[in-house]
Amino acid sequence: MATAALPQTTSVAAGSGPSEEQRRDPAYVPPLPMALALGVQHVLAMFVSNITPPIIVAGAAGIGFGSADPSALIYMIQAAMLFAGVATLLQTVGLGPIGARLPLVQGTSFAFISVMIPIVAGKGVEGMAALTTAAFLAGLLHAGLSRLVGPIRFALPPLVTGLVVLMIGLSLVRVGIEYAAGGVTLRGLPAYGAGASWFLAGVVVFVTLGLKFFGRGVLSTAAVLLGLLAGYGVALVMGRVDFAPVAQAHWLMLPRFLAFGWELSPSAILGFCLIGFVSSIESIGDVEAICENGAGRRASDREVMGAVAADGVGTALSALFGAMPNTTFSQNVGLIAMSGLMSRFVVTLGALFLILCGLLPKIGAVITTVPIEVLGGGVIVMFGMVASSALAMLSGVxxxxxxxxxxxxxxxxxxxxxxxxxxxxxxxxxxxxxxxxxxxxxxxxxxxxxxxxxxxx
Structure with missing residues (x-):
């Protein structure tokens, strides 16, 4: 199967932004500076959510932060970045029937956490073998079932898919508030919800909205990224940025095949397969939302089947190298709505940057210095846009x-x-x-x- 090639760069007049037709075209290739900025913006939008599941799972297994040997945790974090990038390339560039060829960002799925924790609880590194084996087999099943999506789309009209996307958005908004208040690690402590945290998140929200509505060209299109940079600058002044992770990080990490071994666990396999259906429904909703909101049309059968297949293949491939299951990230669907640019080339650059982060831990460590409150301000806007895009889908009902x-x-x-x-x-x-x-x-x-x-x- 040949890999689908991205189109040649479309010329844009100097000083002018993309036309409405170009904005809605997944094959449009914007100027490189704009594309790079927006690609990094996509990485920033999903970065914390992408590395949080492996941190939670490692903690449940007893190999998390504070453990005697954190090497397994470090590997899991880096693998999460690397294979999120690889899975994203499967979506944007595609491989035969795999991939939607749309600007869909893949990342480590939260949907599987409730299954993963009981599998590894207190078992240390040894517990990871059953988890990754189950994820691999469930990923293959997930990919195979993608061929059935097209024939059953009659049962998924805008009323149904709109409700699914709305539920995704409603499920996510709590995360944005939690980030803005200081993150889950501060929950229950006096520092949770402190004024300084809300101030940082507020800076991001106000700068983002100001640039989106009053800026022009790149200032408006990259409003979320610039809002995050503004919040990061304020955090630096406030002394809220810790560069210790950068100094401690290694320069290179290569993925290891069957990093945690192989172990068949029937209960783990069943749990992963069932949650895989939830992940498929989320992906279908994300594809419908991004096409409806970004391209002004309903997604094709080919796009929906390709997206679900990429979910499954991405999960199976990740599991072979010790990473967690992957799925489409709804927060990045909201970012497409914010930027108004449907280009898959932008997300492809973001995927390459994620792969670089996964191979070079120093780069990923720089991103981890962004305070969670700053990220919270950005995701509050983006998660709200996911729910708003669902309302747009439901408006035709x-x-x-x-x-x-x-x-x-x-x-x-x-x-x-x-x-x-x-x-x-x-x-x-x-x-x-x-x-x-x-x-x-x-x-x-x-x-x-x-x-x-x-x-x-």
């Missing part, structure tokens, strides 16, 4: 009593179970994980009701 009943019931149950997971305490662990995910319940309920309810009630 005819809001009669039937569709209002479908949407209301699906959102009420899904959001309620996510906010109150203890209500599922009598169910088996796998069922609790799936039903409290938010995305899976809203999708299942919306699909079933949309299929069985009469069109006119």
């Amino acid at each position: 005819t809001w009669n009593q039937r569709n209002m009943l479908v949407a209301g019931t699906a959102l009420s149950v899904a959001l309620g179970l996510q906010l109150e997971p203890e209500a599922l305490g009598h169910l088996p662990e796998t069922a609790r994980i799936l039903l409290s995910s938010g995305v899976l319940p809203v999708a299942v309920i919306a699909v079933v009701l949309n299929l069985v309810l009469p069109k006119d009630i």
